[in-house]
Amino acid sequence: MGTPSTLFILNPAAGHGRAGRVWASLKEAALRLTPDSVCAVTQSAGHAAQLAREAVARGTTKIIAVGGDGTFSETLEGVMAAPEHLRRGVTLGAIPAGSGCDLARHLGYPRGRDGLLDLLARGRARRLDAGRINYTGLGGEPRTRHFINIAAFGLAGDVAHHIKAMGKPLGGTVSYAVSSARVLLTARAKAVRLLADGEDLSGRYHLGVLANTSSMGGGMLIAPRAADDDGLMDLVLVADMSRIALLRNFPKLYKGTHLGSPGITLRRVRRLEAASDETVYLNIDGEADGRFPAVFETLPGAVSVLVPEKKHG
Numbered sequence: 001m002g003t004p005s006t007l008f009i010l011n012p013a014a015g016h017g018r019a020g021r022v023w024a025s026l027k028e029a030a031l032r033l034t035p036d037s038v039c040a041v042t043q044s045a046g047h048a049a050q051l052a053r054e055a056v057a058r059g060t061t062k063i064i065a066v067g068g069d070g071t072f073s074e075t076l077e078g079v080m081a082a083p084e085h086l087r088r089g090v091t092l093g094a095i096p097a098g099s100g101c102d103l104a105r106h107l108g109y110p111r112g113r114d115g116l117l118d119l120l121a122r123g124r125a126r127r128l129d130a131g132r133i134n135y136t137g138l139g140g141e142p143r144t145r146h147f148i149n150i151a152a153f154g155l156a157g158d159v160a161h162h163i164k165a166m167g168k169p170l171g172g173t174v175s176y177a178v179s180s181a182r183v184l185l186t187a188r189a190k191a192v193r194l195l196a197d198g199e200d201l202s203g204r205y206h207l208g209v210l211a212n213t214s215s216m217g218g219g220m221l222i223a224p225r226a227a228d229d230d231g232l233m234d235l236v237l238v239a240d241m242s243r244i245a246l247l248r249n250f251p252k253l254y255k256g257t258h259l260g261s262p263g264i265t266l267r268r269v270r271r272l273e274a275a276s277d278e279t280v281y282l283n284i285d286g287e288a289d290g291r292f293p294a295v296f297e298t299l300p301g302a303v304s305v306l307v308p309e310k311k312h313g
Contacts, residue, residue: 003058003059003060004036004037004038004055004060005034005035005036005037005060005061005062006034006036006037006038006060006061006062006063006064007037007038007039007040007051007052007055007060007062007063007064008023008030008031008037008038008039008040008064008066008095009039009040009042009048009051009052009063009064009065009066009067009071009075010023010039010040010041010042010066010067011042011048011065011066011067011068011070011071011098012041012042013042014066014067014068014070014071014097014098014099015067015068015097015098015099016099018097018098019066019067019068019071019095019097019098021097022066022095022097023039023066023095023097025113026095026113026116026117027039029113029117030095030117030120033117033120033121034062034120039066042071045074046074047074048065048067048071048074048075048078049074049075049077049078049081050078051075051078052074052075052076052077052078052079053078053079053081053082054078055078056078056079056082056086056087056090057082057086060090061089061090061091062090062091062092062093062306063075063079063090063091063092063093064092064093064094064095064120064306065092065093065094065095066094066095066097067094067095067097067098068096068097068098068099068100068101068286069098069100069101069102069103069149069285069286070098070100070285070286070287071094071098072092072094072103072148072285073146073147073148073149073284073285073286073287075092076092076130076146076147076148076303077145077146079092079303080130080132080146080302080303087303088304090304091125091304091305091306092303092304092305092306093119093120093123093305093306094109094306095116096109099218100216100217100218100286101218102149102150102213102215102216102217102218102219102286103148103149103213105214105215105219106149106213106214106215106226106228107213107305107307107308108307108308109308110308118309119306119308120306122309123306123307123308123309124306124307124308124309124310125304125305125306125307126229126304126305126307127229127301127302127303127304127305128148128212128228128229128301128302128303128304128305129212129228129229129230129231129232129233129298129299129300129301129302130146130147130148130212130298130299130302130303131146131147131148131151131210131212131233131296131297131298131299132144132145132146132147132296132297132299133145133146133147133151133282133284133294133295133296133297134294134295135282135289135290135291135292135293135294135295136290136291136292136293136294137290137291138290138291143289143290145284145289145290146299146302147212147284147285148212148213148285148303148305149211149212149213149215149216149285149286150209150210150211150212150213150216150222150223150283150285150286151209151210151282151283151284151285151296152207152208152209152210152216152282152283153192153207153208153274153280153281153282153283153292153294154189154190154192154205154206154207154208154238154280155187155206155207155238156207156209156216156217156283157280157281157282157283157288157291158281159217159283160281160282160283160286160287160288160289187206187243187246189204189205189206189239189240189241190204190205190206190276190278190280191203191204191276191277191278192204192205192208192274192275192276192278192280192292193273193274193275193276194208194272194273194274195272195273195274196235196267196269196271196272197269197270197271197272201237203239203240204239204240205237205238205239205240206238206239206240206241206246207236207237207238208235208236208237208238208274209222209223209234209235209236210233210234210235210269210272210296211223211226211233211234211235211236212226212228212233212234212298213226213228214226214256216283216286217253217286219254220253220254221253221254221255221256222236222253222256223236223266224256224259229300229301230268231270231298231300231301232268232269232270232298233268233269233270233272233296233298234266234267234268235266235267235268235269235272236259236264236265236266237264237265237266238263238264239263239264239265240263241262241263245262245263249261249264269298270297270298271295271296271297271298272295272296273293273294273295273296274292274293274294274295274296275292275293275294276292276293279291279292280292282294
């Protein structure tokens with residue numbers, strides 16, 4: 001058999017096994033809708049990136065991640081590792097079946113079997129920005145990684161590390177909410193040095209989020225007006241404030257009404273340099289990964305993504 005034009009990458013563990021069940025219900029129809037397609041199953045963390053990288057090298061032109069935001073982020077990483085002349089011809093998509101699915105939420109992906117099959121059959125490709133981070137691994141080693149949704153530090157990094165240790169027994173949205181509330185109860189702002197497109201924003205912050213898309217943590221509307229194709233990231237900063245104020249603002253995240261509250265600011269940036277004398281953990285597309293120092297950059301139009309067909313009328 002020659003090179004498949006479409007590769008489905010299934011993470012059967014995503015969403016506590018939900019991805020496997022969703023794929024079982026779609027598999028026959030999905031493969032029929034996309035002739036010359038195959039499905040590869042991930043075996044371990046990082047395997048999706050390897051599968052995507054190998055597929056791009058072979059000439060596959062469409063890669064669909066079956067899982068959650070973590071599965072898509074790994075797949076993106078594999079594509080971004082390929083030479084630009086190869087990855088420019090590749091379109092990424094998702095069958096959202098994980099615990100968070102913030103990218104699918106932002107892009108307006110349909111829910112349910114029929115809607116997802118329609119997306120595969122009639123969806124269109126649109127170029128989106130991506131982010132690149134040069135950061136420090138937990139062992140002190142230099143690392144580079146890409147993201148499509150958000151990269152965050154402070155409380156979001158602490159929450160991601162807590163979830164990594166505890167898992168998501170209550171599902172993505174509820175687990176993120178419970179872990180966030182627990183972290184908020186012991187929150188302490190950290191002194192960080194920030195340089196945003198040359199502007200010094202150093203200070204004490206509880207949270208910083210560079211958002212390419214609108215939501216994180218299974219539905220927190222951290223940057224409700226974020227544009228995914230403007231060459232900029234929405235930088236949301238939560239300055240030092242009391243725990244009572246933090247807890248008061250926390251529910252506003254789910255409605256996107258936190259912006260403009262005292263101590264919460266938003267600006268659009270292309271590049272952010274970040275460092276601290278304290279340990280500041282990172283959250284990259286919902287996953288705990290590394291710490292400061294870090295440099296965040298926007299890569300305009302770096303990736304082609306499958307999106308729903310435009311509605312007319």
